[in-house]
Amino acid sequence: MHKRLQLDATLKALFGPTVHVYYQAPNNIELQYPACIYTFDGFNNQFADNTLYVQFERYSIKLIVATQVEPFVLSLMKNPKFTYVTSYPTGAAQFTYLFRTTI
Secondary structure, three states: OOOOHHHHHHHHHHHHHEEEEEEEOOOOOOOOOOOEEEEEEEEEEEOOEEEEEEEEEEEEEEEEEEEOOOOOHHHHOOOEEEEEEEEOOOOOEEEEEEEEOOO
């Protein structure tokens, strides 16, 4: 299975049907909230003897929720696969959390 599809399945299993999961959501669609938007963010390369040893795909995950403390935000923070980066208010009663993961 492709790594992105594995990440998609992991996010959907973690959040369940309450959070809408999008991959690189285009600007012309109307998002349904709470929303999880993840995008490809590049590669993490590890070298050995000047040769590429292993390559991981890196993704940024933006979680947009109505309140600051949501159960699925806490479950994402507790998962060792995801690294918390920052959070900030994004308007009327919405908060955005930014996470990163490497798979």
